[in-house]
Amino acid sequence: MPIRLLSLPIADVQYALECMDIDELIAFSLCSNRTKNLVKSSHEKILTITAEIDDNMIKLEMFVFGLGLEKEFKFVVHEGPSIEFHRGDGIEFWRREGFTQNDWIAHFLSLCHPRGKLLKINNVSTIACLDTVQQPFPKFFKLQICGNNSVELTRAAVSKFSSVAHVVSIESNPFDDENHISEFLNLNLEELRLENSLNPYKVDLNDLLLTNSTSLTIQTARITEKKLNRFVKIWMKGNRRFYRPKYIGLILNREINREDVLRGIKYQTVNGQEHRLKRLDGKELLIFVGRVNVSFEFR
Incomplete structure (x- = not known):
């Protein structure tokens, strides 16, 4: 005999959710707004959700933690009302009438913690593909x-x-004489990471001086x-001069001499x-120089 789950006392509903x-x-969660809110308040938490764009196909990978267990789930979202749910033993097709690709993505993102939302641009052939996913990703934690x-x-x-x-x-590392790294270092970002160990990024003095992100990490530079020495000396002379970065970390392609820096x-x-270095205007700089890395923390 069918049981009207939502008509049960809230304690019983919570117990039923814990058994799922x-x-x-x-x-x-797809049944209604109420069921979606119940799932969001359950013990099972979607900690991270990675949305990977591959032309017109969007792959969603979820990392879930609940009751001491860690699990991964994968969905493939097409343009219509159906999605593919990839299990270890096969593929299920889920369908909700009236749902578009944007609706599916927005629903899954709403179940995830804000700091766990990752948009991954992988092997996209045309810029037009980006336009199709701009709307369902109004905000996320990391762009890769x-x-x-x-x-x-x-x-x-x-x-x-x-x-x-x-x-x-x-x-x-798309940078060369015509495509200079400063194009991205000038961006007003909270955190910028340039990560390419096989093809190191060429970094000049002016690149560090013109950096406009709060945090910058380059691997490898x-x-x-x-x-590096000249950069520190110029910063020391910049009495009361505005400098936006709070942190710059460089992992280098070779060993460096600490005394020279x-x-x-x-x-x-x-x-x-x-x-620790201190300027006349009271601002401080904390420097760490390692064997193949150097970091600057501005205070």
């Missing part, structure tokens, strides 16, 4: 542009999505000790590894 597997919970995208596609993805992402990660600079060593 995550795929059952997701299916339950994979290394197999063209220069034009990388630019377009940064232009369309960087303003609604907390972290922007670019895994390609090509820059000399002389330029700090040559001619007065500093105070703290914690045996970090060096």
Whole structure:
């Protein structure tokens, strides 16, 4: 005999939700706004959801934690009212009349923690493909542009999505004499990560001085000790000069000489590894110089 689940006392409804597997919970959340809110308040939590764009196909990968268990689920969202649910033993087709690709994505994103939303641009052939997914991703935590995208596609993805992402990660190195790295370093971002170990990024003194993101990490960078030293000295002379970055971290493509980086600079060593510098206007800079890395923390 069928039981009207939502007519039960709230304690019984919560117990029923705890007995459901995550795929059952997701299916339950699609019944109505009330069931969606019940699932969002359940013990099962979608911690991260990765949306991977591959031309007109959007792949959603969910990482779920609940009651001590970790699980992964994958969906493929097409343009119509149906989606593919990929299980270990096959594929199920879910369908909801009236739902579009945007509706599916918006529903899944609403179930996830805000800091767990990742938009991944992978192997996209045309800029027009980005237009089809701009609407369902009004805001997310991280934008990841994979290394197999063209220069034009990388630019377009940064232009369309960087303003609604907390972290922007670019895994390609499209920079040369015509496409300079400053094009992205000038962007007003919360956190920018340039990540390409096979083809290091060439970084100049002016690139560091003109950086406009609050946090910048480059892996891997090509820059000399002389330029790093000059950067610190120019910052020290910038009395009451505005400088937006709070952190710059560089992982280098070779070993560096710590003495050359700090040559001619007065500093105070703290914690045996970090060096504190203080300007006339009271601003401080904390420097760490490792074997193949250097970081600057501006206070």
